[in-house]
Amino acid sequence: MAQSIVRNIASSIRKAKYFSIMADEVTDASNKEQVVICFRRVDDQLEAHEDFVGLYMVESIQSDNIVHVLTDTMTRMNLSINNCRGQCYDGASNMAGSRKGVVTQIRALEPRATYTHCYGHALNLAVSDTVKQNKILRDVLDITFEISKLVKFSPKRDAMFTRLKEELVPGTIGFRTLCPTRWTVRAASLHSVLENYAVFQALWQEVKESRIDSEIRARVTGVEAAMNKFDFLFGLMLGERLLRHTDNLSKTLQNPSMTASEGQNIADLTVKTLSTMRSEEAFDIFWKQVEVLRQQTGLSEAALSRKRKAPFGSEVGRSEGYHPSSPKEYYRRQYFECFDFIVSSIRDRFNQPGYTSLLNTENLLLKAAKGDNYGTELAFVQDYYGDDVILSSLATQLELLTTAFTPQLEEVTLSTIKSFLQSLSLAQKASFSEVCKVLCFVLVTPATNAVSERSASALRRVKTYLRSTMSQVRLNNLLVLHAHKAETDTLSISSCLNEFVAGSEHRLRIFGKFD
Structure with missing residues (x-):
């Protein structure tokens, strides 16, 4: 059952083509390091989806091990890293290190995989600093x-x-x-x-x-x-x-x-x-x-602390120190x-470096919709994404986008552009295929790694101290079913049973086939 769900997720990601990687590390109840792996994709209706696909047990959370986990998972799901356009992790040195971090190694394989330091973690660090x-x-x-x-x-x-x-x-x-x-x-x-x-x-x-x-x-x-x-x-x-x-x-x-x-x-x-x-x-x-x-x-009322004289060695000049x-x-x-x-x-x-590419990509669509000059942004998108976009078709479709939004008096935002493209029929959307692709690059980049955090929390519920000896395969399958409850309810039980018995001649002789 879990494999059926993962195959459906992999099929959806391949259909969407472009995706982002999200990963986090957690220690389970039996003191084993687990890497939580999730993917983000954008469907035909320009709606983003974040899917948990499983756990990967590792001996240590060094960057080389995590990179191996991510590439192996993509290989098993028949996903090409060349279609990875985003990655989102916490800011730990093994993930975001400038020399051997996961971000650096993934970008060495695919330079267009824009890194976002999880905004939830970044905000938490900002509050801690304060x-x-x-x-x-x-x-x-x-x-x-x-x-x-x-x-x-x-x-x-x-x-x-x-x-x-x-x-x-x-x-x-x-x-x-x-x-x-x-x-x-x-x-x-x-x-x-x-x-x-x-x-x-x-x-x-x-x-x-x-x-x-x-x-x-x-x-x-x-x-x-x-x-x-x-x-x-x-x-x-x-x-x-x-x-x-x-x-x-x-x-x-x-x-x-x-x-x-x-x-x-x-x-x-x-x-x-x-x-x-x-x-x-x-x-x-x-x-x-x-x-x-x-x-x-x-x-009691607020009171000032006693005025103290600065130590002799720290005195600078002759002026008196500040005291409220x-x-x-x-x-x-x-x-x-x-x-x-x-x-x-x-x-x-x-203020993250990866946001520069997203800002230029978003401004390209916004300026085109408003009728402003977008030459600089168009050159950046062509240089950054390379053969992802067909420049001649994109330039033509941006002119169509300008015409479509010129009569509108309301303020143009990314949401209004998205709503406009969603309202088009499948045949009409073909006229904006490259514009949809550029919008997909913006939408596919996640803001936070919250889905991985929630999956790690689910691990605590599935593998407790009373069930700490279950195998990794069973744990992985149970967690996939737990994380995708709606998809689990729609599975065809007969298809899962036939797949189960087909894996062994002994099972087939005992159970036969199910209708």
């Missing part, structure tokens, strides 16, 4: 993670929290655990702490009054002391305000139909939104919100600093 640069945010996430361990790892304290929540703030959301390895749960966790601030304050008092060992008492006392400081409240609200935008961006990027070009556009929109929040007016409103919550929770004149000025600086960090980090992480 948190590491600011001490207030770093302490807030550490303390929130400690709260997660104190509450969720203890059924007794979890029950106490639930009871206090129903008594003090009934109807509010519960506590959301902070998972450091997931992409889109940080803001929800910080928001849940804000909603249940009074509950946690009461919880720590009740926990300390109960019989607990000295280690837990010290951890609870430390968390309670941190939550009674203005720094924690300020950082909690600032972190929630920042991370809800990055979490929303992360969720959007994980859509399977999202292309790398569209991912860049939505990332630019998020950066512009965060930039508008970096203003004096926005900070004044934010400061008032912090003060209101501070009064509700009974925390008021607590609001100090926290204003922290506010602006965090927004500067997150904006610059997202821009740096999303």
Whole structure:
């Protein structure tokens, strides 16, 4: 049954011709390294599909081993690497290394295989960079993670929290655990702490009054002391305000139909939104919100730390070092600093070399539809994709595209061009065959490697510690069926049975053929 699904996927990829490779590494329940392999293709209706095709067990995740896995998989599925137009992995050195990384070796075999560093991983790294640069945010996430361990790892304290929540703030959301390895749960966790601030304050008092060992008492006392400081409240609200935008961006990027070009556009929109929040007016409103919550929770007012003189060896010149004149000025600086960090980090992480080719390819279609001069972009597409496109036919069809969109007054985007081509009949679409091919190059490049991440999560459900001794072949087949449930339901059972018995004379004699 699993082989039937994989054969159908391989047939669909060959029909689409061009594809992208996506891969990820994961360790299963029996401590074996597995490489998750997925492909992205674009069908005749210009809709993108991402398909998991299986696992490959390796001794190590060195780049040479992963390249062998990918090329062997393509050979088994009768796919030519010459038709690979994209690749998407995380940013680890074995994948994205400039000398011997998987990206470099694949591009040596096919230079047109544009590499995209998974935008989900890139965004996660941008958020991590921001948190590491600011001490207030770093302490807030550490303390929130400690709260997660104190509450969720203890059924007794979890029950106490639930009871206090129903008594003090009934109807509010519960506590959301902070998972450091997931992409889109940080803001929800910080928001849940804000909603249940009074509950946690009461919880720590009740926990300390109960019989607990000295280690837990010290951890609870430390968390309670941190939550009674203005720094924690300020950082909690600032972190929630920042991370809800990055979490929303992360969720959007994980859509399977999202292309790398569209991912860049939505990332630019998020950066512009965060930039508008970096203003004096926005900070004044934010400061008032912090003060209101501070009064509700009974925390002390913000205070400046003691002014200290710089060490003798680090003094430069005779001027006095900077020291804020008021607590609001100090926290204003922290506010602006965090927004500067997150904006610059997202821009740096999303500024990828492979995006240049996608941008030129997309601009070729957009400029042609708007009637602008696209000579530079046409020359780039001809040089980059070579014999993939027929230049004379493409130039003619771009002129047709200009004529088709000239009467329209609405703004032309890649989505409007895609919708226009989808509305054409099969015979009419032949007049735009090269334009469809160029659009396919943009659509086939994935924005994230989320499908591989989801397949790795499915591996945890299929191969558990109770089923850790199953063979690799059985594991692979079960996971393919698990990942493609809809396709599994449409399989012809009689065809699968006939294929099974045809593989052995002994089976054929016992079971015969099925109708």
